[in-house]
Amino acid sequence: MWDSIKKFASEFFVTGDPLIYGADVSIGLTMIAVVAALTYFKKWNWLWTEWLTTVDHKKIGIMYIIASILMLFRGGVDALLMRTQLAVPNMDFLSPEHYNAIFTTHGVIMILFMAMPFMFGLFNLVVPLQIGARDVAFPFLNSLSFWLFFMGAMLFNISFVIGGSPDAGWLSYPPLSEKMFSSGVGQDFYIWGIQISGIGSLMTGINFIVTILKMRAPGMKLMKMPMFSWSVLSSCITIILAFPILTITLALLFIDRYLGAHFFTLDGGGNPMMYINLIWMWGHPEVYIIVLPAFGVFSEIVATFSRKRLFGYKSMVFALMSISAFSFFTWAHHFFTMGSGADVNAFFALTTMAIAIPTGVKVFNWLFTMFRGKISFETPMLWAIAFIPCFVVGGMTGVLLSVAPADFQFHNSYFLIAHFHQVIIGGVVFGFFAGLYYWWPKVFGFTLNEKIGKWAFWFWNAGFYICFMPQYVLGLMGMTRRVNTYGWDTGWWELNFVSTIGAFLMGIGFLFQIWQILHSIKFMQKAPADPWNGRTLEWSIPSPAPMYNFATIPHVEERDAWWEEKQRRAQGEAPKPLPPLEPIHMPKNSGIPIIKSAFWFAAGFGLVFNWLWLAIPGFIGIALSMLAHSFNYDTDYYIPVDEIERTEAAAKGDAR
């Protein structure tokens, strides 16, 4: 008995690596500490009613952001481990298997469990406020999306202490990812972690399209909508077209692995190239999905901190929409070297270059938004300004990569690695940081310390260039991606060493950001309603936004509605009289999303280990949760007028 338990445990838990034992201990201690603290301070009820069951888009947004910062930490530690291993030749810090697992989880976590939830967090925090709505179109679905993402991310993350991490690369190309070459459970964790959170992503896409199309304040025509909301719309359209492809692709891979089918296997007529086509039909739009909202963030910030209207609004909208359409026609540029022939390569080279045009136009429009403006350099604007040169250079190396015959030399090398990190860090990460800094006062009601924020900014920026510029050169020196070690004879070590220094500087930048948040919580400075002299509706309501967002729904007549209103008031025009308050219709909290997602977790975990005794009850639980929600008619309530009056008065009092 004891022996069989020991045998089970030695296979169930990842063993043999001191780094992982360390992680086991710290995970255990953290969980004990959290449970103890919640119990000691009697916060379980608060946690359940205020957070875990909430359908308030602002709280869901905050939970998304917290999760994504945790994932940024995990993915960042992965990155630092990799850079440490590569710092000098013949390093023995990580075994090849461990290194392979780490670059795989780094990629998956950063794209799917860091960038995506960070983006969804910003959608949630900002879109309803910006379009003058009281919540998203489907608040229950929104909560379900979050919990599906969260459970998927957790399922993926536990693989490093239970069962073993996936190690076939972030897109896990077959045949390597098939049972024949990856027989462990890591690959199944990959499939189910992404599948479960992917359902959430798809539902978020639907939710925000409907929210934007149906719930704008009266008078806000589409062409009067703030640019961030436009970027969310374009990104969500891309999501609902791209994510089903991912779901199907991973389902086919699962069927191969679980039932022994031959979609992508080497033998039995399977075709791994089909997987590679399918995964990039999702994968390429995916990078635009995450970068388009970053473009939206920059558009808001550049206009606000230049105290000037956004230049070329119509061009910007057209560029966003054409990028999102074009993004579906470039996928094959990820494998020019797989022998598709000159016709196919020429076509995809051209579509890839074409997408550079609207992207370039957006850069000019940001520049001319600043032109003849009054630019000030608060932290959100610093990130936005740093973005422009970084993204322009990253975009240029992207165009170089799109030149198909030259790509034969760039492909799979560190040149490519440097390119996509430059556009993803310089574009997406800088954009989301800028957005978080920009909307932080509105969300949390207090301001962040600017000085520490600037330290963080400079560490991140210096670290970025020191880390990734050498990698372009390493690519030209023949260093390929995913090598876990190299010899002294290659001549690669100096640049690798520099690159590692840069990575650690970015790590320090991250620590500064955490310190900035903790410091600002300790020395709490109440934020005014409109700290940046903003232009859009979210700045017209108190900080933090009250539960119902707008006491009375605003009427919009022009773009930059709040800015124009302030201009009129400055000229002595009296604000329009507000209509009398009415009771506000709000959705009720629900425990079903988290419970249903927990069943998904159980089902996924059961399928990973082929434990049908767990998977089947999991799926039954999912079905029962859906049934329970279908028969729940007690889903909404009204906030009475006197409560609204009290809340508004309190917010006014605070703001003084």
Add this chain to the structure above:
Amino acid sequence: MKKGIRRLSAAISFVFIMLFTAGCSDKFLVLDPKGSIGQQQLDLMIISTILCLVIIVPVLVLTFVIVWRYRQRPDRKAKYQPEWEHSTKLETIWWSVPIIIIVILAAITVRYTYALEPSKPIEHEAKPIVIQVTSLDWKWLFQYPEQGIATVNYVQFPEDVPVRFELTSDAPMNSFWIPQLGGQVYTMSGMAMTLHLIADEPGTYFGSGANFSGKDFAKMRFEAKATSQEEFDKWVSDIKGSSPALTMDGYKQLAKPGLSENVTYSAIPEGLFQQIVNKYQKSGSGHHHGSSGEAAGHEHGNAPDAAGTNQAATDQEHQMDHMNH
């Protein structure tokens, strides 16, 4: 603020100094091609970089100038126009400039894409030498069907003679790359891809697997040596005289996951390469990318479909067919 800029510029110049010192050695393989394919790819890189810089440099300068000139400060004299949001003239300029650049770049790219299609033979008076490359877990097998020899993790060929590499895999896909001779092409099981390269001068060139293929992927390096024709012929006859032969059993041993030293073989089993390619195919569904004469042989390629089952001797006659086409 200013301190930050100084810190950043110091950091950037540090990087450049490091790059420069590193540059004193001839380690920039891609920028130092030794064959016409690599040379043309480098030309294309330079052309496309210059075209991009035509637009990038002004944008970077403009960014700096605008941010500097329109920053808010007490004694500011620059114009402030908060309502200015549209100019058809300006927008036409910056839609059309990128379009023009991209059209030029596109025209050049398409021309080169056809010219440098890797399956296209190189125009040269010498007859190309054929080398069949198989990526295994985690080693490279090179077969010389014309010379009847084979090597592992080492490939040699005469200079100034086009080499026709036929690429396949008996393991997860990899990518075959000799940066100084030209770009890479994937090795994939169940198909034979073609890559034509040429070395213009003798030398020993770095080669590696470029696509991740599992545990010891990083060890999949090989040396590619270009020599004079005489030296090459002597090398072949030395191997014929002194090395053991590669047998089917020997191949099965070699194909097992693991590392390998450089090895040479004086003989290869008849049709081994085609057998590896066909191993994973159902009848008639062959993918011969860019290689010639795929038609006839493939009807016979009804290889067993179970994973990893090696060809039985009964398949031998089909293999003979493949060799003949």
